Amino acid sequence: MAPTVERKKIDLAPLKAANVPIFFIVGGPGSGKGTQCDKIVAKYGLTHLSSGDLLRDEVKSGSPRGAQLTAIMESGALVPLEVVLDLVKEAMLIAIEKGSKGFLIDGYPREVAQGQQFESEIQEAKLVLFFDVAEETLVKRLLGRAETSGRADDNIDTIKKRLHTFVTSTAPVVDYYESKGKLVRINAEGTVDDIFGVVVANLDKVTSKI
Ligand SMILES: Nc1ccn([C@@H]2O[C@H](COP(=O)(O)OP(=O)(O)OP(=O)(O)O)[C@@H](O)[C@H]2O)c(=O)n1
Numbered sequence: 001m002a003p004t005v006e007r008k009k010i011d012l013a014p015l016k017a018a019n020v021p022i023f024f025i026v027g028g029p030g031s032g033k034g035t036q037c038d039k040i041v042a043k044y045g046l047t048h049l050s051s052g053d054l055l056r057d058e059v060k061s062g063s064p065r066g067a068q069l070t071a072i073m074e075s076g077a078l079v080p081l082e083v084v085l086d087l088v089k090e091a092m093l094i095a096i097e098k099g100s101k102g103f104l105i106d107g108y109p110r111e112v113a114q115g116q117q118f119e120s121e122i123q124e125a126k127l128v129l130f131f132d133v134a135e136e137t138l139v140k141r142l143l144g145r146a147e148t149s150g151r152a153d154d155n156i157d158t159i160k161k162r163l164h165t166f167v168t169s170t171a172p173v174v175d176y177y178e179s180k181g182k183l184v185r186i187n188a189e190g191t192v193d194d195i196f197g198v199v200v201a202n203l204d205k206v207t208s209k210i
């Protein structure tokens with residue numbers, strides 16, 4: 001049975017009224033989402049929200065909601081979509097109060113239903129950036145990151161499960177946004193700067209008003 005999820009009522013009016021652009025950032029674990037988001041923030045001043053970081057912060061906070069998450073994340077499975085959506089909404093509202101010009105929602109959506117629920121409750125994404133990297137490269141990068149990340153899920157067993165979850169649940173997200181004409185597929189096997197060049201070329205087309 002699915003775990004019971006604690007939910008609060010969240011007033012989204014200020015977020016909807018701001019109507020700022022929203023970009024989803026999708027890619028396998030270790031595909032460079034976080035690395036590219038840092039560079040996008042430096043150039044465009046968008047607000048970067050990593051859904052994985054929000055979940056890890058919730059775990060660290062010791063809240064009852066956080067306690068439910070540790071086991072799921074260490075198993076490489078997906079946290080119930082309502083939990084992630086509530087955390088994302090709360091973080092977006094705080095950023096909007098501070099005058100955010102738009103959002104990079106990193107590691108999100110992880111499943112088609114998650115994207116649909118976000119878009120029906122908040123707003124449609126402007127574009128979905130997909131960092132396309134072969135599994136073999138992902139494993140190599142994650143094992144490299146494991147040496148310093150301190151993340152409980154950067155170990156070979158969990159990495160394999162995260163890759164499985166990506167293929168089964170998240171790959172359909174890529175197809176879904178492709179069919180809506182919103183997907184930007186970026187070959188992300190190259191250097192950080194080469195990949196950022198492609199990112200900029202695509203964002204410049206839609207962010208002239210930011
Ligand atoms: N929308 C999301 C984001 C994250 N997670 C959970 O949080 C874990 C870590 O997510 P994240 O930090 O995004 O990890 P990766 O995709 O592996 O990518 P990264 O390496 O960028 O941190 C996932 O395995 C999953 O259990 C989730 O369920 N739903």
Ligand SMILES: Nc1nc2c(ncn2[C@@H]2O[C@H](COP(=O)(O)OP(=O)(O)O)[C@@H](O)[C@H]2O)c(=O)[nH]1
Pocket residue numbers: 027028029030031032033034035036141142144145188189190191192193195
């Ligand atoms: N070779 C190479 N390594 C990268 C690139 N981008 C990120 N990395 C490394 O790959 C690992 C995962 O990157 P990260 O940004 O955390 O990816 P995420 O899991 O998608 O957020 C880190 O160790 C990065 O230093 C890239 O373009 N090329």
Ligand SMILES: [Mg+2]
Pocket residue numbers: 033034050052107
């Ligand atoms: Mg990341």
